[in-house]
Amino acid sequence: MGVGISRWRLTGSVAAAGGVGTLAAQGLGRVSDLHRPDAARKWIDPHGIDTLAHEVRAALELAGGQGLVAVNVMVAISHFEELVRAAVQAGAHAIVSGAGLPMDLPGTVGDADVALIPIVSSARALRSICRYWEIEYGRRPDAVVVEGPKAGGHLGYKEEQLDDPAFQLEAILPQVAEIAATFGGFPVIAAGGVWDHHDAARLAQHGADAVQLGTRFVATDECDVHPHYKELMVRATAEDLVVLRTPVGMPGRVLRTPLIERFLAQDFDRFKCHFRCLSVCDAPKVSYCIADHLIAAAEGDPDGFYFAGTNAVRVERIESVAAVLDAVDPRA
Numbered sequence: 001m002g003v004g005i006s007r008w009r010l011t012g013s014v015a016a017a018g019g020v021g022t023l024a025a026q027g028l029g030r031v032s033d034l035h036r037p038d039a040a041r042k043w044i045d046p047h048g049i050d051t052l053a054h055e056v057r058a059a060l061e062l063a064g065g066q067g068l069v070a071v072n073v074m075v076a077i078s079h080f081e082e083l084v085r086a087a088v089q090a091g092a093h094a095i096v097s098g099a100g101l102p103m104d105l106p107g108t109v110g111d112a113d114v115a116l117i118p119i120v121s122s123a124r125a126l127r128s129i130c131r132y133w134e135i136e137y138g139r140r141p142d143a144v145v146v147e148g149p150k151a152g153g154h155l156g157y158k159e160e161q162l163d164d165p166a167f168q169l170e171a172i173l174p175q176v177a178e179i180a181a182t183f184g185g186f187p188v189i190a191a192g193g194v195w196d197h198h199d200a201a202r203l204a205q206h207g208a209d210a211v212q213l214g215t216r217f218v219a220t221d222e223c224d225v226h227p228h229y230k231e232l233m234v235r236a237t238a239e240d241l242v243v244l245r246t247p248v249g250m251p252g253r254v255l256r257t258p259l260i261e262r263f264l265a266q267d268f269d270r271f272k273c274h275f276r277c278l279s280v281c282d283a284p285k286v287s288y289c290i291a292d293h294l295i296a297a298a299e300g301d302p303d304g305f306y307f308a309g310t311n312a313v314r315v316e317r318i319e320s321v322a323a324v325l326d327a328v329d330p331r332a
């Protein structure tokens with residue numbers, strides 16, 4: 001979870017407890033500006049490439065050889081290849097990539113021993129990736145994340161599809177599982193709206209081999225975001241969840257704040273593009289800088305963009321990573 005939410009401590013803690021912790025690569029250079037207020041730094045590492053390597057190593061150390069440390073790099077990020085290579089060199093076990101189709105990911109990692117996990121919202125997207133990877137690189141995904149419309153952050157759906165039964169995980173999973181089986185049978189990981197082992201068991205019946213959680217991990221002791229973010233999650237009600245289009249070109253689900261109210265009323269501030277962090281963002285044409293507002297949220301600024309999934313309404317307290325993992329584990 002970017003920007004600055006799934007950092008080394010949350011990632012390493014999930015891995016240490018036996019899970020797959022996923023570190024978000026986007027915007028780390030700018031997050032570190034705020035955590036380490038040293039003005040020169042932003043000119044040294046604006047795209048967070050060195051910071052990412054540092055965070056991956058810290059997560060691996062905390063994991064202590066348990067679980068796996070994955071890195072999420074969005075295809076829409078302008079320094080995608082450099083970030084992927086930095087993560088691999090630092091020892092990441094897997095690269096998880098969505099917000100676009102990661103067509104050339106196998107070429108970027110070459111012969112490195114790292115698992116490649118695309119994120120998709122449809123069977124069609126997975127089929128395109130599998131066909132292309134097989135023809136161009138002789139490689140298949142090591143797993144796939146299927147993100148349904150209840151997830152937090154950017155959503156790979158049109159707004160009118162979000163509540164449509166045909167686009168819910170239960171409908172999409174069997175189709176994705178069929179493609180995964182056709183291309184060698186790799187694990188299918190369901191994400192979006194998973195709260196506990198009841199959800200995991202239900203999704204398993206539709207073809208999921210594993211589940212991924214986002215929102216519930218924001219409100220953990222180990223998550224590095226400002227306490228205000230966690231408090232907003234605890235207080236959130238259904239009326240607080242808003243979907244709006246972001247400069248990434250996709251709908252994003254966020255918590256309602258005064259800033260979001262203003263944006264919904266088409267009242268935007270002037271802004272300056274610092275680093276062109278998104279290859280898909282055309283600063284003169286978009287209404288606001290998403291990176292600025294995501295970083296503001298991680299820092300607890302009321303003017304932040306607080307990404308959250310529909311499960312935010314179920315968050316009642318701040319808990320430990322171990323408690324979240326126990327809740328999704330049917331054996332616990």
Ligand SMILES: Cc1cc2nc3c(=O)[nH]c(=O)nc-3n(C[C@H](O)[C@H](O)[C@H](O)COP(=O)(O)O)c2cc1C
Pocket residue numbers: 001002003005024026072074098099119147150151152153154191192193194212213214215216218306307308309310311
């Ligand atoms: C605060 C937040 C930030 C997120 N940021 C990213 C991101 O940077 N990249 C990404 O691929 N997915 C991102 N996601 C999606 C999550 O990785 C995950 O798939 C999804 O939230 C799972 O659904 P859940 O939140 O209902 O558990 C984000 C989700 C949240 C809640």
